[in-house]
Amino acid sequence: MNVLIIGAGDIGLQLGKRLSKDKHDITMIxxxxxxxxxxxxxxxxxVIEGHGAHYGVLQQxxxxxxxxxxxxxxxxxxxxLASKIAKKAGVPTTIARVRNPEFIAPDFILKPEELGxxxxxxxxxxxxxxxxxLIRQSSATHVIEFAEGKIQLLGVRLERGxxxxxxxxxxxxxxxGDPPLRVVAINxxxxxxxxxxxxxxxxxxQIFVICDPDYIPKFISYTGxxxxxxxxxxxxxxxxIGQFVATCLGKEINIKIVxxxxxRSEEIAEALPGTLVIHGDGTDIDLLATEGIVDMDAFIAATGDDETNIIATLVARHLKIPRTIALVNKIEYLPLTPTIGMDAVVSKQLLTVNAVERFIQHQQVTTLASVPGVDARFVEFVAEEHHKITRKPxxxxxxxxxxxxxxxxxGDQMIIPRGDTQIAPEDKVVVLTQTEALEDVEKLFQ
Structure with a gap:
């Protein structure tokens, strides 16, 4: 597939690397x-040097x-604007990154297609x-949903004992007793x-388990x-990021933002009246202690600086905060985070690439995700009548x-498949595949 990526920043570069691995033909502006x-x-x-919304550069x-x-x-x-030009030129699929929350609001006056x-x-x-x-599933290092949330993938690190x-x-x-789960990968x-x-x-x-969501509490107890x-x-x-998290959880959880x-502190306090906003340096341990960090159940480091997030998270871990989550965007840091004792890590770049790739892949793929440090993809396919996967057990x-x-x-039943299981048309099938096997797996869904 011919893919034109506009922007070679961290997200564009990672997207280019991922799609190149998947053997797409990449052009970048x-x-x-x-x-x-x-x-x-x-x-x-x-790679072309130029302005991504200039028609002459796009023609080049x-x-x-x-x-x-x-x-x-x-x-x-x-x-x-680049998406609108591309759509006018007849490009079948256009994807645009935005920052303004209004553009994704359900009641926004313009639909995505009207924006181009x-x-x-x-x-x-x-x-x-x-x-x-990750907050709602506090023992997991990763949580990914499939089949509209009816299947969940959990990452869990096993401790001694x-x-x-x-x-x-x-x-x-x-x-x-043959529980409704499967260990699909071990890191x-x-x-x-x-x-x-x-x-x-x-x-x-670090084990990755696909599980019926209703069974997750019992599985967590099995891990100790x-x-x-x-x-x-x-x-x-x-x-x-911090504001979105506070908006989503603020009605059920007490939240402090540093x-x-x-x-910006004044703006947040006005926009989120139920959230306590503290103006100060989040790497100042005395400030954090004064504001009650030791009484917190969770600490989320979501500044724009990876080093600040890592250091602050390690301080929170040292203070025995039960749940810590850090935003880390430098890809080269991600494999190191488990070795220094970090609990759960999210990467804006990788999450965005996952979201974009999900739309670029074939129509039978409804969810596609990768996890930092794991050499594999988690893919949800929808089987169709003519697919090879449906022809035999x-x-x-x-x-x-x-x-x-x-x-x-x-249908509405989650099945942990065995050898005699036969995939039926319209089944949603969650597959873990290492990169070198992805093409062969896709052929079974053709």
Whole structure:
């Protein structure tokens, strides 16, 4: 597929890397010379220096051949204008990144297509939604929803003393009565393993489990953990992410926001009257202590500075705050965060790339996600009558060895599939696949 990406910032660059791996043909437009050079060095793509909303530059990038235009600059006016030009030129799919919350409000006067974009992506809202899921499932390192929330993927780190350790997975299933869940991946020593029945879990493993949402509390108890009841949260950083989280949780949880900018603090206090807003330096331990950080059930570091977020989160961990979540955007930092004891980490760049890629992939893909440090994709397919996957039971299908079917949604029933399970048309199928097997998995859904 020919994809034109506008903007070679952190999000555009990561999107280009992901789509190049998936063998799409990438062309990129970037205004700044240093970012053009970086993209040219790191991507297998045509990179053009110029303004992404200038028609002449878009023509130079062969706009007429593009099947998707993804406008990912940090200027929403440029993104929306580029999308509108692309749509007028006949591009089938246009995706625009925005920052103004009004554009994604249900009651906004203009629909996305009237703005020129088929899909509007709001990175800060995507990130806030991920943080809210982690607050509501407080023992997890990651939470991803499939089948409109009827299937959930949990990431959980196993501590020493967990009852699940050093027992073959097949024996664990028997011990707990074949529960409605499946361990689909193990992250161990920065390597991603797709487990088999005889594999055993070890201390420090980060396991990824696909589970019926109603069964999650019981599964958490099996791991030896307990969900913390969260009633008080401190958020470091009053930007859009912090404000979205406070808006979503403010009616059920007591929230304090620590913001270093005096003017923004006043604006937040006016916009969120139920939230306590503190003007001060969030890295000042004395300030945090004065404002009661030790009494918090959760601490969220969501400033625009990765180093501040990491340091503040480690301080919160040292103070035994039960739940900590950090925003970390530098991709090179992400594999290191578990090794320094960070609880849960979200990346605005990766969440945005996941959201964009979901729309670029084939129509039968309804959810597509990747997780920092995990060499695999989590994909939800919708099976159709002519697909190869529906022709015979799973045990008779040559399924790639680097992939696993985690769950099937058949009507309103979630099924943990076995060898004799046969996928039916309209079933929603959640698959974990390592990158090298993705193309072979997609062929089964064609």
């Amino acid at each position: 970037e205004l700044k010379e240093d970012k053009v050079k970086r993209a040219s060095e790191q991507l297998d793509a045509i 990038a062969r706009l007429e051949n593009a099947q998707v235009v993804a406008a990912m600059t940090d200027r929403e006016g440029v993104n929306l 974009a088929d899909i509007i992506i709001h990175p800060e809202k995507e990130t806030a939604d991920a943080i809210v899921r 967990s009852p699940l350790l050093r027992t073959p997975l097949i024996d664990l299933a028997r011990r707990y 161990r020593n920065q390597q991603t393993l797709i487990p088999k029945g005889e594999d055993r879990l070890l201390p420090g493993d 953990k307990a969900d913390t009841k969260i009633e008080d949260i401190m958020i470091l950083g009053g930007g859009l 913001e270093s900018n005096a003017h 799973l045990k008779n299908i040559q399924f790639p060895k680097n992939a696993i079917v985690g769950a099937v949604m058949h």
